[in-house]
Amino acid sequence: MKYFAAAATLVAAVTAHGDHADQEPIEGPHKSLWYNTLPGDGGTQADSIFSGISTFGRVDYSPCLATEDVKYDIAFIGAPFDTGTSYRPGARFGPSGIRQGSRRLNLYGGYNVPLAANPFNSWAKVIDCGDIPVTSYDNAWAIQQIEEGHNSILMREPATHAKEKGPSLKGKTLPRVITLGGDHTITLPLLRSMNRAYGPITVIHFDSHLDTWKPKVFGGAPSKQAAINHGTYFFHAAHEGLLRNDTNIHAGIRTTLSGLSDYANDGYVGFEIVEAREIDTIGTAGIIKKIHDRVGHKNPVYLSIDIDTLDPAFAPATGTPETGGWSTRELRTIIRGLEGINLVACDLVEVAPAYDTNAELTTMAAADTLFEVMTLMVKKGPLSEMVSSEVEEIEEKEAL
Template identity: 45%
Template sequence: MKALGLIGVVCATYARAFSIQEHFEGNPPSLMNQLYDEILQPHDGKSMSSQALKSYHLAEDEEPLFKEMCSFYEEHRYEYPDDSFLSDIQLFSGIVTFAHVPIARCFEHLGSKKAPQYDIAIVGAPFDTSVSYRPGARFGPNSIRQGSRRLGKGILPVRGFPGSKLRKLDPYNSGYKIVDCGDVPMTPFDNRIALNQLYRGQRAIHNHSTVKEDLKAPKVITLGGDHTVTLMALKSAYEHHGQMAVIHFDSHIDTWDPKVLGGGITKRQSINHGTFLHFAHEWGYIKDDKSMHVGIRAPFLDPSDEQHDQDCGFEKIVARDFDIYGFKEIVRQIKERVGDLPVYLTIDIDVLDISVAPGTGTPEPGGLTARELLTVLDGLEGLNIVGADVVEVLPAFDSNGEITSIVAAQVIDSILGLMTVQ
């Protein structure tokens, strides 16, 4: 009740305060300028407004509470940063890029004087016309960027296992130039054209020179888009790194024979978000018997699926193995499998449980928690991660708290840690 009484007094005081101008001599500034004059002025050292107020002039009979408030503001002047904004909080300012990294014209012709250099490029693939269930992932790149607004600098004390170099790492200030390339233009009307556009976009990004001399080519992180986009990212990465091992976090195997999922009618139907790893192996981008699925739990479509998956070079850790083996054993199995090959990480956000990531195209119950996924990712420290993607984020099916987009952004933050740790 005392608090409510005080609020009432303050409100009444403010209501009366508009009459304060009668206590000023000459042509006084407004009450706003009296109380907040620093806010309304520039802070770059240039001349201030002639209306700037040196001190408050109140009538002798003004209420004591209001006098105390005005006295406090007069005696405790704020020290504002200069007008450059460089030290201000950047959460909601400027164009939304991933974690506020700078924009780069990554599709600029290599012969152009404007062609940028960078070490790690983030690019969107707004494509969702090869899905078997829910469409909507074309809006995923934008939602992941929105979910990344609180990222961009700082040391994360939970990165890595105890004693890891990741625990003292700020990926955004680690000596690597990280840029956001925006989205590749992809038509929604013809999958052949769209995937060709994505390949050309990925190839353009990979062909730029790096700032760090020891990199063969820029590392590329792709924001999906449905999972089909991984095929074009692998094709472009293969041209620079040769055959790779793929660590595939997903609830589905995605190595389905095209005749089982989507094929048998036209060749165009055969490339989709459940068959792209079949083609990646068939076309030689993936090294035999060196790749790993993590988090699998969706049913097979045909009794031949498991053998076909092995023929495509994959072994699997299913979702419930997390309750049996523990993190260290899971990480050991993954590292032993991929060895010292260049590694491509692909994360379908549906590897997470539907309660953690409702905004996805083919949700399955019984998945990983966000903590489990991030812990395993951090455990991959030391692998040669040459490329990555996070796909199947559908903001239309997300919660109103944007939890899927925020988790997806944090996953990319962990990938940046793996790419930048020395």
């Protein structure tokens, strides 16, 4: 009887909330194909989730690098680059693979149950800007292209609260940008772009590898350009002054090392380490706490996610897989635990679809992880509110 009573209560609740705006079906351009079931029905027939052009989560597409007319609060942009990888190439196809893996994210309306928010139906205008044109013949030029392309997307007025004070160096409110990689080398030009907007920035880095190696250790650095790759970009970022000291953290680390000196160098670069195996002792809650304690809740934060944070059982399609990683559920739980942190931009890298299974395990895991990130950004509100909350905190302290 208790079961039936609970079920009846649930049905009543669902019925009572059945007319909420966030439950409206996805619409599309095909007016002549709309099937009216009741007099007065409106709307248009949308493409099925398995048809149409792929954008992230089927959000609107705009060629942002070809026009400055469109406004947005969150933009997805691809960086199809993989000539900085040390093992498996193929991440140049990561942006298209992640978009393919994201097709059914809003199949049921896009509501994120654990975070209690719908990032597809909120205050934020979210669009997919396509990909940055990246050459595959000249790494130095490709890195420059990625920085300039990203910065062009980043430095525009957002659709919401554009005129209000924000946390950027010039006091402006900027949109958030989520970049689809690409191998992890792309994080260096992305951090250069972020530095132009925010100055030195705090980084949360999910990865199985440190990526702070000295060039002479990782790759041998036979030339200036060879010294910049997917294992050394944080070394360069630190020496270029792009990182905020003593607030950066790695999570998911489980790689072999050239020696313990690698850890010493990592600390010098400015990172704290959370090993992947710590999940067995402190759990997801303990890892989340370590990240919050290290990063804090005042600084702008850049989030960089290597899909090899996941165990190869969950994400086989990556450039440098390492066993002993987290499950997709564990990573998504930890990402959701970042709520309250000031995420201003993100990248997800090292998805190499050619190594995936026919079930698209890796691309779906990548898309679902970014669904959590996107939801966190929406829940946090416009970046102008980051400044507003700091002002309120100062005023409260002064009042005391």
